Amino acid sequence: MTVYVDDVLTSLLGFCCFFGTIKFIKFIRFNKSLIIFVQTLKYVTKDIISFSFMFSIVFMSFLALFYLLFNSNIESCSSLLSTSQMLFEITLMSFDATDFTGADPFLGPFCFSIFIIIVVFICLSMFMSILNDGFHHVELNSIEDQQILSYMLKKFLNWTHLRRPNVEETYEIRDSRMHSQYVDPIENFPDKIDQLLEALDRVY
Structure with a gap:
């Protein structure tokens, strides 16, 4: 009984460690490759x-x-468990085809060939197609978190002078400063109209 309880607790500890480690993904969620994954x-x-x-x-x-x-x-193939293990090994292309030939000259290679065609070629190709389609769909969409992180990191490095801005960034900074000092009169035009109407209301 003690050994059984110890095995159960060890299994639970293994699952806790697994899910606890998976949570570390949150700390590196801004990584582009991880976000795509x-x-x-x-x-x-x-x-x-499905x-x-x-x-x-x-x-x-x-x-x-x-x-x-x-x-x-x-x-x-002496038991269901060993047979399933053998089929998984065949799926991973780790097998010895001579066993099937020795077991039955016709049924052995025939069943083996059908398994390779249906499972390895067709099913695994479908699985890779599903992942490939999802990857392309995610890759085409913009990843806002990565853009936000890149913007914050760039601003921080520029602020601490750990990174010198390139020519384009220098022009952008200069333009933003000029724009903040000299406001375009067209942008103030609606405010001027409002002030004019208020002045006319006060006069009349």
């Missing part, structure tokens, strides 16, 4: 969930197929 995951969440259901059905179908066909001939 988070926004991409938010954008493709629904598509990923894809996960579809992939689970396909994977469970192949799991049943490989387990029922090769459980007595291939050691890695």
Whole structure:
């Protein structure tokens, strides 16, 4: 009983450490790459969930197929857990095809080829397409937080003289100062009209 409780507490501690570490993302949320990553995951969440259901059905179908066909001939298919592990390794392109050939000269290579075509080529291509579409959508949108941070950082460096402004920034600063000293008369025209009308009201 004590060992079981210790295992449960260790598992809970692992989850707490995981979620606690994930929260550190908030401290670096102004990083451009991280913002794109988070926004991409938010954008493709629904598509990923739909894809996960579809992939689970396909994977469970192949799991049943490989387990029922090769459980007595291939050691890695002796149980459902080991069969699923083997299929995941095949998905990651880590496999030994000679086991299937030795188990059955026709069904082995045939089932293996179908799994490679459907899961590795089609399903993984769909998954990458979903992520790629979300990435391009997020990349095209303007990232305001990154722009705000860049503006604040640039102003701070200029204020502390840690960074010298370039020629364009120098002209912008000079123009803003000139504009603050000499206001365009056209901008004051509505105020002058209001003052004129008030003066006419006082006279009449």
